[in-house]
Amino acid sequence: MKQPLLSVVITVYNEEDNIKPLLEATYAALSEIDYEVILIEDGSTDGTVKEVKKYANDRTRLIIFNRNYGQTTALAAGIDSATGTYIATMDGDLQNDPTDIPTMLQKAIDEEWDVVAGRRAKRKDGFVLRKIPSKIANWVIRNTTKVYLNDYGCTLRVYKAEIAQNMGLYGELHRFIPVLAKQQGAKMTEVDVKHHPRIHGTSKYGLSRTFKVLADLILMLFFQKYFQRPIHLFGGLGLISFFLGSLISMYLLILKIMGEDIWGRPIMILGFILILGGIQLITTGIIAEIIVRTYFESQNKKTYTIRSIYQGQQSSAEVAQVVISTTEEK
Template sequence: MKLSVVVTLLNEEDNIQPLLTNISKALTGHEYEIILVDDGSTDGTVRNIRKHADEHVKLVIFNKNYGQTTAIAAGIDYASGDYIITMDGDLQNDPTDIPVMLEKLEAEGWDVVAGYRKNRQDGMLLRKIPSKLANALIRKLSGVHIRDYGCTLKIFTKQAAKELDLYGELHRFIPILAKLKGAKITEMAVKHHPRIHGTSKYGIGRTFKVISDLILMLFYQKYFRRPIHLFGPLGIIALAVGGLINFYLLVEKLLGKDIWGRPLLILGVLILLAGIQFITFGLIAELMMRIYYESQNKKTYSIKDIFIGESKNTSIPQTTI
């Protein structure tokens, strides 16, 4: 199988028929499959898929709503193509971009080509402005310079997609996850259409989730394999500051001054205890990290390829005497 198109769906009954038609037209001449993941729809989405599906379609039905990240992960698990494409099922992504993205990936040797919505057809106040601010913040903190983290339309090599390890609601941070695995990432402008049927599943309330996930991603990016490097320095600094405060108060006590009940005493004790806790957290996190890898025979590295050279006949011909 050449291409696997993974589409996540939640209450998109009116979009099914045009979605399948558009993908089929765009991929004419390619060997492809369409993996539709129904994320607990409560309308006629599944019914319409069964009605309009052809031999290219594979449907994965969740028994309840698990979220877009889990749906993407399931679609990737069931995909068998050499290249895996992710896209939304709301008709805002355009399947005609897929062959162009595939050509760029193959010709230039990328592992991931991420789309960015050059002319985004969404509301300015509730969608575009928050998205621009979030994208700028993620780029600044992560160091992965992708213009549009919210665009689902991406194409991956099979290896890059299968190694993403998607959990929670981390689909917005797929470029960072891929980068952590050593994938080479680029981006290109893609078309974006206004939503015609159905309603958006996103609102301004997702901002807090994005910030929380960003904190997790920064920890995952920098300290997942060495958590003591985060908690250790914090603990040492806290111990040093708490120790200095308490030493100062000890001197005050020896000089005959009353230190009982002073806010500084409480602060010094709290900082000292915080330092002990930070170091303890770091040690526990280190043990958990080792259990995570060793109990499942996981490696702390990822190999892209292995090359074994061929034997060359370099024997020197014998000289006749």
């Protein structure tokens, strides 16, 4: 089968009323492109599957989960199944507009971007419950990871397939996809895209996700800075803790030699805790280093990514002849 230029991955969960207009709009927007559409049905409890089967064309593939796994897992399944040279992702709630995809794809091709991310310029969501938490989250992520995008919550993005399929999506890391892509050295840009208010169904997002985002942010910062060298984090903290505990113990030892009673002092307990904590942190760092080495070596993974390799067009004989000719002219 011929490889399509574009695979469009759409996650759907209880979007029964949105399926028909979603597919109609997507097919119309992609009519001039060699495409495939991959719908991931994330354990819906309504008639989403029935509606997809009714309106899907021959370029559409439906992946049905046996239960709800979450958006990150659904995106990962769709990306793994994609066969296109480029992969676009979008939500199935009709808030993303598929007419933006051709423009984003063309920008990725013409300007050789690895990722073209959507930025919801006129977002049609509630101000207090959606916009304010999103702005705060975007600011925190942008300034801690140093990946400078304005809208991490917009699912509408276009990727080169090799970037998307090597991000290692799991858990709830879909908000941090740009950070995962950046770790591979991806060249990214951001463009304004259209955003529509939700008409059918209910939003799956809320303030309860804030703490999950913060927890995932800690994980991403660890991946970004210490994934290949965890001993630098745990060992550094461990050495600082052990050093402070040792200073406290030396101070108490001097007091003891001078005849003072040191038993039962809170500072003595603190010293013991710091020394033991330091030893544990250093040990954790060593174990983490062993795990990282096992991760890379057992799967023959590399700790680097090569963007491209240029092979010269001249044969070795031709190169030698050029060298000889240059020497004779001299």
